Amino acid sequence: MQVRSLNPEVDGSPVSVADRPLQVRGRSFTAVVLKLNGAADAGFYGALESLMRQAPHFFVNAPLVIDLAEAPGLTEKADFVKLVRDMRARRLSVIGVQNGTADQDIAAFGAGLVCLQGGRDAQVPRGGQPSKAEDAAEETRGPKARAPEPAQPEPEAASATIVVTEPVRSGQRIFADRGDLIVMAPVSSGAELIAHGNIHVYGPLRGRALAGVNGDKTARIFVQSLEAELVAIAGLYQTSDDLDPSVRRGRVQAFLRDDTLCFEPLK
Amino acid sequence: MAKIIVVTSGKGGVGKTTSTAAIGAGLAMRGKKTVVIDFDVGLRNLDMIMGCERRVVFDFINVIQGDAKLKQALITDRRLENLAVLPTSQTRDKDALTQEGVGKVLDELRKDFDYIICDSPAGIERGAHLAMYYADEAVVVTNPEVSSVRDSDRVLGLLASKTRRAEKGDGGVPAHLLLSRYDPARVARGEMMKMEDILEILSIPLLGIIPESPAVLKASNLGTPVTFDTKSNAGRAYEDAVSRLIGEQVEMKMQALEKPGLFSRLLRRTA
Ligand SMILES: Nc1ncnc2c1ncn2[C@@H]1O[C@H](COP(=O)(O)OP(=O)(O)OP(=O)(O)O)[C@@H](O)[C@H]1O
Ligand SMILES: [Mg+2]
Numbered sequence: 001m002q003v004r005s006l007n008p009e010v011d012g013s014p015v016s017v018a019d020r021p022l023q024v025r026g027r028s029f030t031a032v033v034l035k036l037n038g039a040a041d042a043g044f045y046g047a048l049e050s051l052m053r054q055a056p057h058f059f060v061n062a063p064l065v066i067d068l069a070e071a072p073g074l075t076e077k078a079d080f081v082k083l084v085r086d087m088r089a090r091r092l093s094v095i096g097v098q099n100g101t102a103d104q105d106i107a108a109f110g111a112g113l114v115c116l117q118g119g120r121d122a123q124v125p126r127g128g129q130p131s132k133a134e135d136a137a138e139e140t141r142g143p144k145a146r147a148p149e150p151a152q153p154e155p156e157a158a159s160a161t162i163v164v165t166e167p168v169r170s171g172q173r174i175f176a177d178r179g180d181l182i183v184m185a186p187v188s189s190g191a192e193l194i195a196h197g198n199i200h201v202y203g204p205l206r207g208r209a210l211a212g213v214n215g216d217k218t219a220r221i222f223v224q225s226l227e228a229e230l231v232a233i234a235g236l237y238q239t240s241d242d243l244d245p246s247v248r249r250g251r252v253q254a255f256l257r258d259d260t261l262c263f264e265p266l267k
Numbered sequence: 268m269a270k271i272i273v274v275t276s277g278k279g280g281v282g283k284t285t286s287t288a289a290i291g292a293g294l295a296m297r298g299k300k301t302v303v304i305d306f307d308v309g310l311r312n313l314d315m316i317m318g319c320e321r322r323v324v325f326d327f328i329n330v331i332q333g334d335a336k337l338k339q340a341l342i343t344d345r346r347l348e349n350l351a352v353l354p355t356s357q358t359r360d361k362d363a364l365t366q367e368g369v370g371k372v373l374d375e376l377r378k379d380f381d382y383i384i385c386d387s388p389a390g391i392e393r394g395a396h397l398a399m400y401y402a403d404e405a406v407v408v409t410n411p412e413v414s415s416v417r418d419s420d421r422v423l424g425l426l427a428s429k430t431r432r433a434e435k436g437d438g439g440v441p442a443h444l445l446l447s448r449y450d451p452a453r454v455a456r457g458e459m460m461k462m463e464d465i466l467e468i469l470s471i472p473l474l475g476i477i478p479e480s481p482a483v484l485k486a487s488n489l490g491t492p493v494t495f496d497t498k499s500n501a502g503r504a505y506e507d508a509v510s511r512l513i514g515e516q517v518e519m520k521m522q523a524l525e526k527p528g529l530f531s532r533l534l535r536r537t538a
Contacts, residue, residue, distance in 0.1 A: 167470055169424030170417050186470055188420045206468070 277418030279389030318490025475508030
C-alpha cells in the first residue's frame with residue numbers, strides 16, 4: 001500500500017519554507033500490510049518467519065502496517081506494545097494499523113502506532129489476472145496535491161504490493177499497478193511481470209520482467225535465477241541475447257546506474 | 268463421485284487422443300465405469316482409435332442440440348462393458364459446443380460413470396476451453412521438446428484461471444504431467460529435452476513417461492487402445508500412469524530403458 005504523509009504541497013511545488021525552522025513535504029512510501037488472522041500467536045510468527053526466509057529482501061527496512069480486520073482479539077494497548085516488540089525482535093518495524101475498530105485504534109494509538117484510514121486489501125491474484133491496470137496507471141502517475149484531511153478516504157492509498165505464490169505461466173501477465181511485485185514461484189518463458197515498483201522473483205525468471213514502468217529509475221529487479229527473455233527498468237531493457245553470461249542463471253539484482261542497466265550477483 | 272479428467276496439451280499431435288483412449292481403457296480394465304468423450308469436433312479421431320467408428324449413429328453435438336438422447340449416442344466398448352465412447356461430429360465445427368450444453372451432458376454422465384475422460388482438441392480456443400472448463404483434474408500431455416513444453420505451460424495457466432474450479436476460487440484444476448513420445452536415446456544425444464528440465468519448468472507432478480513406441484501406431488491401426496497391448500512398453504507405461512491416477516504408488520520406471528535390447532544398443536552406439 002502507499003502511505004502518504006499529510007501534504008501541503010500544491011502541484012508538486014513546496015510552500016516557501018526558507019526561513020522556517022521546519023519544512024513539511026509530502027512523500028510517498030511503500031509499506032507492507034500484514035493481515036493478522038486471529039491472534040499474534042506462534043502460528044502467526046511461524047508463518048511470518050517462513051515468509052521472511054523465502055523473501056528476505058522484501059522486508060528489509062519496509063514499514064509494516066497491521067491489518068486488524070480479522071483480528072478482533074487485539075483490543076488492549078498492551079497487546080499492541082507486545083506486537084510491536086515481538087516484530088522489532090524480528091527486525092520488522094510496525095508503523096501503524098488499519099481496519100481496526102474504534103477501540104482497537106485507541107489502543108494502537110496508545111502504543112505509538114498510526115491509525116491509517118482508507119486502505120484497501122492488496123490484490124493477490126492466484127491465476128495471474130492483470131487487475132485494473134489502466135485506471136491505476138492513471139492514478140499513480142505523478143504527485144498530486146492532497147488535502148490535509150486524515151479522515152478522508154484515500155483511494156490512491158490502496159495496497160500496492162502483489163504477492164504471487166503460484167507459478168506464472170507462459171501467456172500470463174501480472175501487473176503490480178501500485179508498487180512491488182513479489183513472485184515466490186517460477187516465471188515461465190512467455191510470461192510477463194510488470195510493476196511500477198520493484199520486482200522480486202524467488203524462483204527462476206524465464207519470462208520478461210519490467211520494473212519501474214512508470215519511469216521510476218530507482219526500481220530494481222531481484223531474481224533467484226536469471227534466465228529472463230527480457231529485463232527492463234524504467235523502459236531501459238536488455239534481452240536475453242544481451243545478457244552477460246556471467247550473470248546468467250545466477251542470483252542477481254538489476255538496477256539502473258547512469259541510465260545503464262546493470263546486473264550484479266547477490267551474495 | 269464421478270471424476271472429470273481432461274487430457275490436454277495446447278500443441279497438436281503430442282498424443283492426447285492416444286492417451287485418452289489408453290487411460291480410459293486402463294481405468295475400465297480396473298473395473299472403473301469410464302466414458303471417453305471426443306471434444307475435437309470436426310476431426311473425430313477418438314472413435315477410430317477406440318475401434319468403434321463404424322458404430323457411430325448419434326454424437327456429442329446431437330446430444331447437446333437435443334437431437335438425440337445421451338443413451339443413444341454412447342457406444343459401449345465391445346471388449347470392456349464398463350468402457351463407453353461419446354464420439355463427436357465430423358461435419359460440425361467447435362461453435363456447436365456450448366458451455367451450458369457441455370455442462371448438462373457431463374452432469375448426466377456423472378450419474379452413471381466413475382471417470383469421464385475428455386479428449387481435448389489442440390490449441391487454446393473454444394473446443395480446448397470447453398474440454399477443460401468442467402474438469403476436476405487434468406492430464407497435460409507433453410513431448411520432450413521446447414515448443415510442446417511451452418504450450419503445456421500456457422495450458423497450465425489456463426487451467427489455473429479459465430476453468431470452473433478457478434472461477435469458484437478452488438485454485439484451478441490440479442494437473443498431472445504425462446510425458447509422451449519420450450525417446451531416451453534422442454534425449455541422451457541432446458536432441459530432446461531431459462525429463463528433469465521439463466519437470467523443473469512445468470513444476471507439476473509426473474503421472475508417467477510414455478516411451479516413443481511402434482506399438483502405438485500398431486494399436487491405433489487396429490483400433491485398440493495401446494493399454495490392451497500389455498506386452499508393449501507403451502502399454503505398460505500407460506498402465507502405470509493409470510495406477511497413479513487412481514492414487515496407487517507405483518515406482519517411476521523408464522519403460523524403454525527396461526528393455527536392454529534395442530535402447531541400450533542405441534545408447535551404446537551413440538556413446
Ligand atoms: N508414444 C508414442 N509413440 C509413437 N507414436 C505415438 C506415441 N503417441 C502418439 N503417437 C503418434 O502420434 C500421432 C499423434 O497422436 P494423437 O492423435 O494421439 O495426438 P493428439 O495430441 O490427439 O493430436 P491432435 O492434437 O491432432 O488431436 C499419432 O500418429 C500417434 O500414433
Ligand atoms: Mg487428438
